[in-house]
Amino acid sequence: MTLRGLSIPLFAVFVVVVAVAFGPAVPGVALSSPQSYEPASGSVAVSVSTMPEGLTLERNGFGSGTYELQSSTVETNVSSVSGNPLVVYDVQIPGLEYNKETYRILSPDVTGNLTIRATSDTIQPNQVTEESYAATVTVLVRSDAGSRVVATRNVTVEVDG
Amino acid sequence: MTRTGDGRIERFRRRVRHSATALRRVLFGDGLGVLVFAVTVLFVASFWRMDLAINDNQTLANGVRALTNGHLRILDPHFGGNNGIAPGTKYHDGARYAREYGLVVPAAIISVLLHSLAHVLSLSVLLVGAWCLLGVVAIDELTDGRRYEDELRLGARLGMGVLFVGNVLLAAPIDPVTIPVVSLQLWTLLCTGFVATLAYRLFELELPRRVAAAVGVGVVVATPVGFWATVPKRHVVVALAVLVAAYAFARQPSVRGARGRLLRTVPYATAGLLAWVHPGDGAIFFVAVCVVDVVFGTAYDRAQVTLASGVFVLSLLPFFVTNLLVSGNPVRPPQFLPQYDGQPLGRAVPDETTGETGGGGSGTGTPSETFVPGVLARIVVEAAVAALTTAGGFLRRAVRYAEGTFYVFVDSPQRVFQTFVRSGYVERAAVRGASFSYNLAYLESMPLLGPAVLGTIHAVRHAEPLRRVANGGSLVFRDADASTRVLALAGVYFSLMVLFYQERLPLHSTLTVRFLVPTMPLAVYAALRLPALRNVLLERFRTVGMAYAVTVLVGGELFAGVLVLLSPTVGEAVQLHALVALAMAGTLSAWCIVVSLDGRWLSTRNAGRVGAVLLGTTAGTTTVFLLLAGWMHFPYGEYAIPIFDALSELLRS
Numbered sequence: 001m002t003l004r005g006l007s008i009p010l011f012a013v014f015v016v017v018v019a020v021a022f023g024p025a026v027p028g029v030a031l032s033s034p035q036s037y038e039p040a041s042g043s044v045a046v047s048v049s050t051m052p053e054g055l056t057l058e059r060n061g062f063g064s065g066t067y068e069l070q071s072s073t074v075e076t077n078v079s080s081v082s083g084n085p086l087v088v089y090d091v092q093i094p095g096l097e098y099n100k101e102t103y104r105i106l107s108p109d110v111t112g113n114l115t116i117r118a119t120s121d122t123i124q125p126n127q128v129t130e131e132s133y134a135a136t137v138t139v140l141v142r143s144d145a146g147s148r149v150v151a152t153r154n155v156t157v158e159v160d161g
Numbered sequence: 162m163t164r165t166g167d168g169r170i171e172r173f174r175r176r177v178r179h180s181a182t183a184l185r186r187v188l189f190g191d192g193l194g195v196l197v198f199a200v201t202v203l204f205v206a207s208f209w210r211m212d213l214a215i216n217d218n219q220t221l222a223n224g225v226r227a228l229t230n231g232h233l234r235i236l237d238p239h240f241g242g243n244n245g246i247a248p249g250t251k252y253h254d255g256a257r258y259a260r261e262y263g264l265v266v267p268a269a270i271i272s273v274l275l276h277s278l279a280h281v282l283s284l285s286v287l288l289v290g291a292w293c294l295l296g297v298v299a300i301d302e303l304t305d306g307r308r309y310e311d312e313l314r315l316g317a318r319l320g321m322g323v324l325f326v327g328n329v330l331l332a333a334p335i336d337p338v339t340i341p342v343v344s345l346q347l348w349t350l351l352c353t354g355f356v357a358t359l360a361y362r363l364f365e366l367e368l369p370r371r372v373a374a375a376v377g378v379g380v381v382v383a384t385p386v387g388f389w390a391t392v393p394k395r396h397v398v399v400a401l402a403v404l405v406a407a408y409a410f411a412r413q414p415s416v417r418g419a420r421g422r423l424l425r426t427v428p429y430a431t432a433g434l435l436a437w438v439h440p441g442d443g444a445i446f447f448v449a450v451c452v453v454d455v456v457f458g459t460a461y462d463r464a465q466v467t468l469a470s471g472v473f474v475l476s477l478l479p480f481f482v483t484n485l486l487v488s489g490n491p492v493r494p495p496q497f498l499p500q501y502d503g504q505p506l507g508r509a510v511p512d513e514t515t516g517e518t519g520g521g522g523s524g525t526g527t528p529s530e531t532f533v534p535g536v537l538a539r540i541v542v543e544a545a546v547a548a549l550t551t552a553g554g555f556l557r558r559a560v561r562y563a564e565g566t567f568y569v570f571v572d573s574p575q576r577v578f579q580t581f582v583r584s585g586y587v588e589r590a591a592v593r594g595a596s597f598s599y600n601l602a603y604l605e606s607m608p609l610l611g612p613a614v615l616g617t618i619h620a621v622r623h624a625e626p627l628r629r630v631a632n633g634g635s636l637v638f639r640d641a642d643a644s645t646r647v648l649a650l651a652g653v654y655f656s657l658m659v660l661f662y663q664e665r666l667p668l669h670s671t672l673t674v675r676f677l678v679p680t681m682p683l684a685v686y687a688a689l690r691l692p693a694l695r696n697v698l699l700e701r702f703r704t705v706g707m708a709y710a711v712t713v714l715v716g717g718e719l720f721a722g723v724l725v726l727l728s729p730t731v732g733e734a735v736q737l738h739a740l741v742a743l744a745m746a747g748t749l750s751a752w753c754i755v756v757s758l759d760g761r762w763l764s765t766r767n768a769g770r771v772g773a774v775l776l777g778t779t780a781g782t783t784t785v786f787l788l789l790a791g792w793m794h795f796p797y798g799e800y801a802i803p804i805f806d807a808l809s810e811l812l813r814s
């Protein structure tokens with residue numbers, strides 16, 4: 001039989017053999033499972049070094065029409081992590097009914113500086129009526145001890161465009 | 162028996178090989194058909210996420226889960242909100258049901274298969290292996306008869322082996338509760354492969370084989386059909402039905418006798434099965450098929466009428482049976498039942514014990530009393546009344562949609578513009594659901610629509626019956642040629658789809674005007690009616706291919722780079738794709754118009770080269786959108802082929 005006639009069945013058999021090897025029938029061989037987390041568990045010590053002084057609300061480009069917050073960051077320092085606590089960067093704009101949390105799940109090997117860049121939700125253009133809004137930025141920790149505020153600041157959101 | 166055991170084995174082998182060849186011919190046509198299928202599935206599976214992207218898929222997944230466990234009613238929903246509340250979940254007689262059983266039932270068969278396979282092997286390894294195997298098949302077909310055939314194949318096979326092992330090392334096990342989702346996606350993925358194969362066979366009737374193969378793949382990868390391949394909604398299946406009908410219409414003039422008669426019933430059988438998936442889409446499709454067949458086909462005789470109606474009624478059987486089991490009325494499909502939003506679930510408890518084996522309790526209320534003629538007559542009359550009521554409701558709904566579309570055209574034509582030409586931010590759409598402007602208009606999601614419109618105009622102007630009218634003859638459409646029939650189907654079907662769907666459009670959540678996706682393969686057909694474009698494709702096939710490859714490989718990377726630098730929102734990214742697509746559509750259409758007006762320019766070498774580059778680039782623009790949408794813009798779920806998970810993370814970091 002030529003190489004051609006044989007190759008496809010051979011490859012198929014190879015695939016099935018490997019699939020069976022990794023299947024439940026053969027104990028001891030298993031696929032790498034994704035690391036399992038238990039978010040908001042354990043404990044951590046967090047200090048905040050930088051928080052934004054103000055925020056900007058920008059109109060999205062290319063005719064997409066909506067608004068979003070220009071991305072902002074908080075810089076924190078984390079140490080003595082156990083379990084999988086969360087560090088949360090929360091932005092609230094009551095005038096726009098906007099509340100967005102961006103979080104990092106920590107694991108014991110994480111230590112030192114940790115920068116969290118906020119992702120923004122979309123804001124509909126017909127909601128944006130003022131030129132500026134009052135907002136609160138907060139850094140929280142969620143761990144075995146529940147939710148704890150590390151730092152918070154009142155800032156102003158300038159509407160641009 | 163005088164034969165030896167060897168002879169019997171030999172005969173058995175010959176028979177197996179014979180039926181395998183026959184099956185291959187029916188499904189794929191020839192080797193190139195297999196290649197088109199393999200390449201298409203390889204492509205769309207690269208952004209296959211084994212998760213639900215849209216919340217009305219939850220209903221379907223619950224339906225598949227229920228059927229896999231042996232009952233029709235959803236007893237133990239896993240997807241959706243509390244009690245399995247999800248858009249499209251239906252309620253009848255104290256029970257919850259899914260809809261679109263034409264999708265749910267094939268997926269449930271796959272699901273049963275996967276569940277039993279999961280006892281002996283790892284499904285994620287099997288999927289990755291199947292993907293790599295398709296790669297081997299594709300390379301075998303590609304290198305067939307080339308120089309260094311064996312060396313190329315050996316190298317490619319080793320490469321695929323390495324890819325397989327690498328993927329297995331990255332793969333995570335599939336959670337058994339997601340098997341219904343994977344099954345639904347496998348079904349629509351297979352359908353997508355056959356969309357490409359059938360498109361190849363349709364174009365192969367009039368183009369050189371290798372050009373037809375490229376166009377076949379293009380129908381999926383250079384239109385938004387590929388976008389919906391693994392989002393298990395009905396659109397790809399409807400597109401497949403349209404291509405089945407188109408292929409049957411195109412073949413009809415050349416097939417005579419009993420086979421010709423049977424071939425003529427194929428579009429009707431497809432319509433019946435499509436009603437099982439979605440009654441509305443099935444009805445639109447049926448009307449289009451009827452119009453084209455009756456107006457453009459040969460004259461009907463009594464035998465053909467009997468055959469066609471017989472086949473049609475037979476093909477409606479799954480639809481009738483499902484409706485009977487769900488609503489107790491064979492013509493009342495699940496889509497017409499009330500939405501489930503937490504109504505009390507009665508009668509489920511006594512049924513639960515029998516549900517395991519019984520294939521689901523039916524809401525028929527089958528009387529246990531003895532059958533006397535009076536009772537029988539009453540049942541027949543009741544069924545007839547119910548049927549008429551449902552049909553009346555269906556018609557009223559159709560009229561309402563058509564009326565709505567009429568008012569859109571008259572009162573707010575900007576909505577037609579937003580649906581077909583330029584989307585952007587649509588306030589009305591944002592209010593009605595998804596707030597991001599991540600939807601594309603028809604032209605933005607498929608810039609080849611430009612040439613498609615021009616091709617249609619050209620074909621209509623040169624249509625034989627219309628020319629006869631102009632010469633003072635009579636208007637006769639009968640016995641039209643293949644291309645006229647297919648084009649007529651495209652035109653009638655497109656008009657009907659717009660008539661019934663425009664009323665709801667534009668919507669942000671349709672992403673690529675998904676309701677109209679089934680019309681897109683035939684739009685490619687219409688585009689190739691334009692002589693200039695067709696000549697460019699035939700005579701400068703290599704240039705078109707090169708331009709396409711450069712657009713996807715180099716242009717795609719540049720585009721991804723720009724997006725990484727801009728870090729736009731989903732809406733912005735999609736709208737940037739839209740603007741690029743519009744620019745390409747405009748340029749290519751302008752080229753087509755200029756060349757059509759001034760034939761002399763086309764005869765110069767440069768005009769052809771420019772056209773070839775524009776065609777390749779325009780097709781490539783859509784491919785880049787599909788790939789970046791799959792890898793970058795819409796993150797959800799685990800990739801079925803794990804290396805693309807790594808790629809996606811790289812692009813989004």
